[in-house]
Amino acid sequence: MGILFTRIWRLFNHQEHKSIIIGLDIVHTSPTTGSNVKEIVINNTRFRLDIGGQESLLVVNSTDRERISVTRELYKMLAHEDLRKAGLLIFANKQDVKKCITVAEISQFVKLTSIKDHQWHIQACCSLTGEGLCQGLEWLMSRLKIR
Ligand SMILES: Nc1nc2c(ncn2[C@@H]2O[C@H](COP(=O)(O)OP(=O)(O)OP(=O)(O)O)[C@@H](O)[C@H]2O)c(=O)[nH]1
Numbered sequence: 510m511g512i513l514f515t516r517i518w519r520l521f522n523h524q525e526h527k528s529i530i531i532g533l534d535i536v537h538t539s540p541t542t543g544s545n546v547k548e549i550v551i552n553n554t555r556f557r558l559d560i561g562g563q564e565s566l567l568v569v570n571s572t573d574r575e576r577i578s579v580t581r582e583l584y585k586m587l588a589h590e591d592l593r594k595a596g597l598l599i600f601a602n603k604q605d606v607k608k609c610i611t612v613a614e615i616s617q618f619v620k621l622t623s624i625k626d627h628q629w630h631i632q633a634c635c636s637l638t639g640e641g642l643c644q645g646l647e648w649l650m651s652r653l654k655i656r
């Protein structure tokens with residue numbers, strides 16, 4: 510999810526909203542200085558994230574049918590105390606690819622409708638063109654405004 514992450518990072522730049530970004534290819538390195546600060550490495554780039562997050566972003570590779578079941582487990586981290594009030598934004602990436610897993614299918618796999626205690630939104634996107642990224646983030650921003 511390197512490309513998508515880089516684009517989102519640019520859009521978020523200089524803003525103070527706390528978010529965590531999760532996906533299957535993020536490598537957690539050892540905890541760093543602050544208690545909530547984690548360093549992650551994505552495609553050889555090191556990022557520092559504050560994981561006392563208010564929002565969660567989940568990135569799904571819509572062409573990877575084998576690992577969609579692993580993705581299903583990821584949102585369980587929403588049960589963590591620090592994420593009690595977090596919303597969940599799911600980016601279904603690579604929706605431009607023929608025969609990709611559709612947003613409806615991903616929703617079913619991940620059992621989105623069973624998430625009752627968090628607001629969630631699933632957004633089709635293509636990180637090559639950037640399509641869908643702004644719409645997804647607009648959903649996050651609208652949540653932050655009404656708080
Ligand atoms: N067609 C298409 N290709 C993409 C998209 N996003 C990433 N890719 C391609 O997928 C490959 C891996 O890029 P990453 O940024 O690692 O994307 P990823 O979502 O982690 O996908 P995988 O690593 O393949 O699981 C590269 O060749 C990208 O060009 C997308 O939205 N559409």
Ligand SMILES: [Mg+2]
Nearest residue numbers: 510511534552
């Ligand atoms: Mg990747």
